[in-house]
């Protein structure tokens with residue numbers, strides 16, 4: 001089985017390049033090898049590779065920059081996703097694609113279900129929704145996995161930022177009125193490998209159905225709660241000079257950013273857990289494991 005992985009240097013892509021290995025031959029492509037902003041080149045690459053599976057971990061993820069860079073965001077997240085789906089359909093490949101809770105406006109009281117009404121508040125969310133729609137309009141077999149608040153030991157993310165700031169400042173002010181589930185990139189990658197295995201069996205046996213599934217850690221917190229937990233775990237590490245004494249909760253209005261974020265990022269994972277018999281861990285459990293990894297690599 002040949003698997004084309006795009007975005008192999010991203011948080012999720014880097015983990016996928018490892019967790020997909022037992023499933024077959026992985027062609028792990030970085031931006032130079034599969035550029036989603038070059039649609040013709042992308043088509044040519046897929047036609048020469050002839051994959052059985054395409055896993056698209058590449059995306060335009062600069063949420064605030066997207067507000068003034070709409071064309072690129074829609075090209076990479078929207079049009080290129082459609083091209084991947086068209087090409088997957090032509091070569092009979094299954095397409096696995098990642099999306100986001102930012103397709104919702106966050107006004108729902110409970111956790112979002114896959115079929116809930118979308119209404120993105122920012123350009124990034126609009127471009128990711130355009131990608132979902134282009135894939136859904138194709139004739140490819142596909143799975144769209146929506147996730148939230150992704151972090152990893154590698155790359156730039158909230159965990160790494162808080163660890164840096166906690167060594168510099170006595171006091172941090174962190175937004176407390178946005179709720180979601182921090183999700184470790186490795187959990188996404190390991191779950192994807194598990195999902196893929198079952199999906200391929202279903203395709204071979206005739207029972208496969210394309211669709212959208214939510215894939216996040218379980219439980220919920222605010223960015224403020226997330227930061228407090230990161231600092232609590234960091235303080236348990238010998239020799240790490242944590243300066244932060246107080247983490248103050250602040251409203252979103254006190255930390256204005258170019259892109260509006262949804263207040264409620266919670267996604268229900270019931271559908272995924274049931275269909276793929278997955279037991280998704282709490283966000284605290286996964287965070288502890290990722291932080292163990294971050295600290296184990298420090299000299």
Ligand SMILES: NC(=O)c1ccc[n+]([C@@H]2O[C@H](COP(=O)([O-])OP(=O)(O)OC[C@H]3O[C@@H](n4cnc5c(N)ncnc54)[C@H](OP(=O)(O)O)[C@@H]3O)[C@@H](O)[C@H]2O)c1
Pocket residue numbers: 006007008009010011012013030031032034035036037038056057058059060061076098099100101128146147148149150151155185
């Ligand atoms: N990060 C989050 O909090 C979050 C939340 C919800 C959903 N998601 C979704 O989860 C998926 C994975 O996100 P992530 O956190 O792993 O993102 P990431 O760490 O920002 O990685 C994105 C990857 O896409 C690559 N890329 C960007 N433009 C490209 C292009 N034109 N052609 C080819 N590759 C390109 C980047 O390449 P370079 O390394 O060269 O820059 C990077 O390796 C994405 O679909 C994202 O929308 C992420």
